[in-house]
Amino acid sequence: MKISIGCDHIVTEMKNHLVEYLTEKGHEVIDNGTHDKERTHYPIYGKKTSEKVSSGEADLGIVVCGTGVGISVSANKVKRIRAALVSDIETARYAKKHLNANVLAMGGRITGIGVIEEAIDTFLETEYEETEESKKLIEKIDSIPMNEDLIGDEHYFDEFIEKWNNGGYPAK
Ligand code: RB5
Numbered sequence: 594m595k596i597s598i599g600c601d602h603i604v605t606e607m608k609n610h611l612v613e614y615l616t617e618k619g620h621e622v623i624d625n626g627t628h629d630k631e632r633t634h635y636p637i638y639g640k641k642t643s644e645k646v647s648s649g650e651a652d653l654g655i656v657v658c659g660t661g662v663g664i665s666v667s668a669n670k671v672k673r674i675r676a677a678l679v680s681d682i683e684t685a686r687y688a689k690k691h692l693n694a695n696v697l698a699m700g701g702r703i704t705g706i707g708v709i710e711e712a713i714d715t716f717l718e719t720e721y722e723e724t725e726e727s728k729k730l731i732e733k734i735d736s737i738p739m740n741e742d743l744i745g746d747e748h749y750f751d752e753f754i755e756k757w758n759n760g761g762y763p764a765k
Contacts, residue, residue, distance in 0.1 A: 594717060597651035599625040599638030603659040604701030607709070611655065614710060620717075623651055632757060637750050639667030643674040644744060646695050654696035655713060665698030672739040675731070680704045685712040686719050693721040693731055 596615055600608035605627055612622050625641040627633050635658040645651040654676070658664035661678045668676035676696035677688035680703055688694035697716045699709050743749055 594653065595621045595623065595651045596717075597623045597625060597642045597645035597654040599642030599654075599656050599664070600627060600701070601635040601638060601658040601664060602627050602630050602633050604657045605630055607701040607706065608657055610706070611657070611709070611713070615655075615713070634750055634753050634757075635663040636667035636670075639664040639676075640671060640743075640749070643668040643671035643676065643696055647671050647673045647744075653717065656696060656698045657701045657709075659700060659702040661698045661700030661703065665696075668696045668698060670739065672741065672744075673735055675734065679712055679716075681708065682711050682715050685716045689716050689719040690722050691727055693723075693727070 598608060598612060598615070608624075608627075612624050615622050623645050625638055625645070627638060638658075639656050642654045642656050646654040654668065654674075656664040656668050656676065661680070665676045665678040668674055674696055675692055675694045676698050677684070677692065677694040678698040678700075679685045679688060680700065685697060688697070694716075697713060699712065701709070704712075
């Protein structure tokens, strides 16, 4: 399978581990970054990761930030993306089986690596079981309009990066 993955600076090591984990299992991984621990912004990587899935370049996506909240919300803003924030195996299974979620989101500071690995395995292995109702619901969700003009816009978050570069965020 071709997997698109992304994270923020809080969980870079975990994302790198997951890239290895997936590659060892025979998947092809598109690593959208971030690639180091320098402070950055989760929506950049949520958007990038989702766009690869939305365009069909990747089959599924995985996004991780500290809590998983910020990056899942961002990932969901991309057209055709149904990102599910999970912290347990059963929710990962449900998200794929009934909602045909195409991005799995997790909080690297909330959920342990063992559960994260198993949630990923479950998400990748579970088949979507389409029913008349789920089909209709998903069609409705996917029809909610999104801003196509922003697809691939690398500069959409520039103001946040500039603010950071100019010392606009208090050091932690
Ligand atoms: C750090 O930016 C932190 O807010 C982020 O990793 C995440 O926890 C947000 O939901």
